[in-house]
Amino acid sequence: MVGNLAEAPVLAGAAIDVRDVSHRFDLDGKFLPVLSRISLQVAPGELVALLGPSGCGKSTLLRLVAGLEPPTVGSVKADGVEITRPDPSRVVMFQDPTLYPWRTVRANVSLGLEARGLLRSQGHRVDEALQLVGLTHFATAYPHQLSGGMAQRVSLARALVNDPKLLLLDEPLGKLDSMTRVSMQKELVSLWQRSGFTALLVTHDVDEALFMANRVVVLSDRPASIVADITIDQPFPRHRGDAGLTDLRREILGLLGLDVDW
Amino acid sequence: MSSASSVEADRSYADFPPVEDVRAGFWHVGLAAAATWALAAVVIQMLPDIDDFERTDLLAQIAGGIAALLLVATLAERLFRFTLPSKLREQGAWLVLISVVLAAWELVTAKYTILPRPFFASPQALLEVFTDDYPRLWDSVWHSVLLLAEGYTIGAIVGFIFGAAVGWSKAVGYWAHPVLRLIGPLPATAWLPLAFFAFPSSHSASEFLIALATGFPVTVLTWSGVAGVNKAYYDVARTMGANQRFLITKVAIPAAMPSVFVGLFMGLGSSFSVLVVAEMMGVKSGLGWYLQWAQGWAAYANMYAALLVMALMCTGLITVLFRLRDRLLAWQKGLVQW
Amino acid sequence: MKRALPWVVPVVILLAWQAASQFGVLRDQIMPAPTAVAEAFWRVLRSGELLRDIEISTWRAFAGFAVGGGIGFALGMLNGLSGLSEKLTDSTLQMVRNIPHLALIPLVILWFGIGEEAKLFLVALGVFFPIYVNTLHGVRSVDRQLLEMARAYGMSERAIFWRVVFPGALPSIFVGLRYGLGIMWLTLIVAETISASSGIGFMAMNAREFMMVDVVVVSILIYALLGKLADSIARLLERTCLAWNPVYADV
Numbered sequence: 001m002v003g004n005l006a007e008a009p010v011l012a013g014a015a016i017d018v019r020d021v022s023h024r025f026d027l028d029g030k031f032l033p034v035l036s037r038i039s040l041q042v043a044p045g046e047l048v049a050l051l052g053p054s055g056c057g058k059s060t061l062l063r064l065v066a067g068l069e070p071p072t073v074g075s076v077k078a079d080g081v082e083i084t085r086p087d088p089s090r091v092v093m094f095q096d097p098t099l100y101p102w103r104t105v106r107a108n109v110s111l112g113l114e115a116r117g118l119l120r121s122q123g124h125r126v127d128e129a130l131q132l133v134g135l136t137h138f139a140t141a142y143p144h145q146l147s148g149g150m151a152q153r154v155s156l157a158r159a160l161v162n163d164p165k166l167l168l169l170d171e172p173l174g175k176l177d178s179m180t181r182v183s184m185q186k187e188l189v190s191l192w193q194r195s196g197f198t199a200l201l202v203t204h205d206v207d208e209a210l211f212m213a214n215r216v217v218v219l220s221d222r223p224a225s226i227v228a229d230i231t232i233d234q235p236f237p238r239h240r241g242d243a244g245l246t247d248l249r250r251e252i253l254g255l256l257g258l259d260v261d262w
Numbered sequence: 263m264s265s266a267s268s269v270e271a272d273r274s275y276a277d278f279p280p281v282e283d284v285r286a287g288f289w290h291v292g293l294a295a296a297a298t299w300a301l302a303a304v305v306i307q308m309l310p311d312i313d314d315f316e317r318t319d320l321l322a323q324i325a326g327g328i329a330a331l332l333l334v335a336t337l338a339e340r341l342f343r344f345t346l347p348s349k350l351r352e353q354g355a356w357l358v359l360i361s362v363v364l365a366a367w368e369l370v371t372a373k374y375t376i377l378p379r380p381f382f383a384s385p386q387a388l389l390e391v392f393t394d395d396y397p398r399l400w401d402s403v404w405h406s407v408l409l410l411a412e413g414y415t416i417g418a419i420v421g422f423i424f425g426a427a428v429g430w431s432k433a434v435g436y437w438a439h440p441v442l443r444l445i446g447p448l449p450a451t452a453w454l455p456l457a458f459f460a461f462p463s464s465h466s467a468s469e470f471l472i473a474l475a476t477g478f479p480v481t482v483l484t485w486s487g488v489a490g491v492n493k494a495y496y497d498v499a500r501t502m503g504a505n506q507r508f509l510i511t512k513v514a515i516p517a518a519m520p521s522v523f524v525g526l527f528m529g530l531g532s533s534f535s536v537l538v539v540a541e542m543m544g545v546k547s548g549l550g551w552y553l554q555w556a557q558g559w560a561a562y563a564n565m566y567a568a569l570l571v572m573a574l575m576c577t578g579l580i581t582v583l584f585r586l587r588d589r590l591l592a593w594q595k596g597l598v599q600w
Numbered sequence: 601m602k603r604a605l606p607w608v609v610p611v612v613i614l615l616a617w618q619a620a621s622q623f624g625v626l627r628d629q630i631m632p633a634p635t636a637v638a639e640a641f642w643r644v645l646r647s648g649e650l651l652r653d654i655e656i657s658t659w660r661a662f663a664g665f666a667v668g669g670g671i672g673f674a675l676g677m678l679n680g681l682s683g684l685s686e687k688l689t690d691s692t693l694q695m696v697r698n699i700p701h702l703a704l705i706p707l708v709i710l711w712f713g714i715g716e717e718a719k720l721f722l723v724a725l726g727v728f729f730p731i732y733v734n735t736l737h738g739v740r741s742v743d744r745q746l747l748e749m750a751r752a753y754g755m756s757e758r759a760i761f762w763r764v765v766f767p768g769a770l771p772s773i774f775v776g777l778r779y780g781l782g783i784m785w786l787t788l789i790v791a792e793t794i795s796a797s798s799g800i801g802f803m804a805m806n807a808r809e810f811m812m813v814d815v816v817v818v819s820i821l822i823y824a825l826l827g828k829l830a831d832s833i834a835r836l837l838e839r840t841c842l843a844w845n846p847v848y849a850d851v
Contacts, residue, residue, distance in 0.1 A: 066501055067501075068497055068500065068501065086500045086501040086502075086503070087501075087503065088501070088502050088503040090501065091501055091502065092497070092498075092501045094494060094497070094498070096494065098492070098494045098495060098497075098498050100495060100513070100516070100517070101593055101594060102516045102517070102519070102591075102593045102594070103516075103593070104593075111498070111499065111502055112502035112503065114508075114512070115499060115502050115503050115504035115505075115508050115512075116502070116503045142592075142593045143593075144593075144594070158498075158502075162502055381710075381711065437609055440609070440610060441609065441610065444610065444824075448820070448823060448824040448827060449782060449785050449786035449789060449823070449827065450786070451786050451789045451790045451793075452785070452786075452789050452820050452823045452824065453820065454789070454790070454793060455793065455804045455805065455807075455808045455816045455819075455820075456813075456816055456817065456820060458808075459631075459808070459813055459816070460631060531700075532786075534700040534703075535700040535701070535702045535786065535790075537700075538700050538702050538703040539702050539705075539790045539794075542705065542706070542794065543793070543794070549703070550703065553703060553705075553706040553707070554706055556706065557706030557707070557709060557710055560710060562707075562710070565706060565707050565710075566707075569699055569703060569704070569707070572699055572700070572703055573695065573696075573698050573699045576698040576699065576700065577695075577698045580698065
């Protein structure tokens with residue numbers, strides 16, 4: 001494990017291999033199919049956006065990769081090893097910051113280290129993570145004193161402190177106002193570029209996917225299957241008005257079944 | 263509160279003078295209170311009593327003493343430029359009202375007996391109880407607090423552990439649910455007659471009843487608190503490698519604490535009732551017994567005094583619990599109101 | 601089968617209890633056997649004693665509840681709607697609230713003797729506070745925006761009360777109602793145990809004097825049953841009156 005987050009050398013991100021995964025929910029004896037024969041390979045260090053209509057099952061796919069649930073059929077591997085349970089090397093950032101209201105910002109960020117009994121030996125990483133998201137001055141604040149953007153940043157610091165090889169982003173910016181959202185998109189991208197982890201980003205915002213990802217995987221309605229897998233070669237930082245992106249945007253909207261001249 | 267707004271707040275403070283320069287003006291209400299207390303002292307001392315009351319002089323002295331203190335405090339604040347605690351200042355109107363009520367009470371009982379005599383005790387009769395019977399009264403309070411503390415602590419601990427187990431483990435909940443449903447609607451006092459049979463001493467029976475009265479609400483609210491924890495909190499901890507023990511002690515229990523405290527408050531309220539009744543019926547000590555004893559002598563003044571002490575005791579204990587909650591749950595200030 | 605499973609534990613306890621009594625592990629003076637309790641139940645039922653006592657206790661309970669609950673409701677509404685009234689009475693009431701009402705029993709006995717008034721007074725006093733506090737809280741927590749909207753639409757004050765304030769406060773009032781029902785039984789048990797010449801509490805106390813533990817157990821069971829019944833009725837009322845409220849829709 002590497003000590004200094006702020007100037008972390010490029011770590012090897014995890015390689016993800018999702019193979020023939022189908023998944024269903026058991027709702028009081030009735031089965032609801034959510035994922036249908038999904039296969040997806042993600043190379044180390046990629047940032048892949050999973051794009052799909054809301055409720056299509058993209059968050060479920062993320063939960064399977066996180067190891068929070070086992071897939072009904074198929075296998076999910078990280079670096080060639082079957083994923084059977086959650087692991088601190090794969091951290092999820094949820095749509096809600098889900099900070100523990102009874103803990104201060106610092107104690108929230110310490111969570112992962114504390115859970116693994118590493119707080120004593122690696123406590124300095126907490127301060128580094130806070131510095132990274134620019135919240136050093138709020139270390140002793142309680143979550144209810146933070147704005148939405150700040151809370152989401154604490155949640156990011158809480159994820160980063162674990163030195164993840166894979167960051168799973170479940171619509172992490174979905175509930176932020178549009179200005180905070182744009183600035184946090186930039187922050188996330190530059191953080192990802194510096195740290196070299198692999199990232200999966202679930203979103204239903206086409207622009208967000210185009211702005212942040214190397215690859216955009218478009219999913220169909222529930223039960224979700226992969227409709228298209230589009231690689232985006234544009235270098236970072238990207239510009240929203242870029243002509244190449246505008247074309248891609250039109251293409252993806254078409255794939256999602258939305259009127260092209262909308 | 264965002265970082266931007268706090269910066270703005272810093273800037274806007276510059277427009278106001280520093281806080282120390284703003285001094286409260288002369289405490290008019292304090293002076294008024296001094297006057298009304300002096301008046302009350304005069305009423306008590308000067309008007310003839312209807313009967314021989316032993317503590318009339320003492321009562322008048324106390325009222326006069328309060329008047330003098332208020333006068334000194336009000337004037338000293340003016341002359342020596344020190345500031346009285348703002349808490350005292352805020353209570354000024356109450357100080358006036360209490361003196362007026364005291365004088366009125368004095369008039370309708372000790373001076374003119376407008377209220378029928380044995381049923382309504384005069385202020386000096388109450389005072390006499392405190393000055394003459396305080397060993398017995400104090401002993402009763404002590405025994406009540408002791409008994410309550412034992413029963414309440416047992417009930418709270420058992421209820422908390424049991425409730426957490428029921429809320430956490432599906433299996434425990436499955437078996438415990440019908441038992442709780444059966445015992446739930448039965449008030450703790452219904453066990454009274456049986457408890458005095460089944461337990462070797464009335465003391466242990468009372469302890470059991472108080473623990474039961476406390477334990478039930480604590481169990482139910484700990485249970486619902488633990489069961490109601492946001493499932494995402496567990497997901498977060500699990501993705502970071504937390505084990506079961508961590509999930510229980512560091513996630514489930516802190517998240518359930520606000521609900522647990524609701525149970526502790528409810529339990530405290532009902533344990534008071536059970537305490538009093540148990541003392542009346544079985545235990546030969548404590549405030550409940552004191553009340554029973556006073557009833558035997560038809561000693562109204564003693565009874566009122568005991569009730570007053572009991573009100574103070576209960577308020578005190580509830581306040582202690584409030585303080586404890588505010589300290590432990592500081593994180594939710596402003597989040598949940600009471 | 602799945603539904604019956606949770607009841608295995610109570611049944612096993614019951615059987616073990618019976619066996620323990622049968623083989624003399626549990627002495628009758630401490631805890632009579634379930635069969636003895638059943639016999640005692642049959643005995644007091646046949647003699648007519650039980651039904652009469654139930655009738656008297658129920659009457660006391662509901663009469664006291666009506667008086668105390670009615671006053672509590674009215675005062676809660678008044679203090680919720682009028683700031684002046686609240687300033688005048690609320691802090692006094694909050695102070696009195698801290699004395700456990702059962703502590704007044706000796707005083708009430710001196711005031712009223714051991715007649716019906718004493719029990720009515722105690723039950724009414726016990727029921728008063730939860731209903732008062734929750735009604736006040738309910739009125740206070742009615743959504744301000746709903747009130748302003750009603751005013752904007754020109755509803756009369758009377759209509760606002762019946763259409764907005766009362767329904768808005770109802771969930772909280774029901775909380776008070778159910779809490780009050782619990783207090784009602786709790787109070788009545790004690791009042792009847794300490795000072796009465798009839799009622800279930802008296803039956804229990806009387807049986808205790810004569811060491812008839814089985815009758816004591818019967819009276820406890822009757823109290824549990826009556827308590828459960830009152831609670832069920834309150835729940836039913838709650839569900840019918842609050843059908844619009846999502847919290848109560850499926851429970």
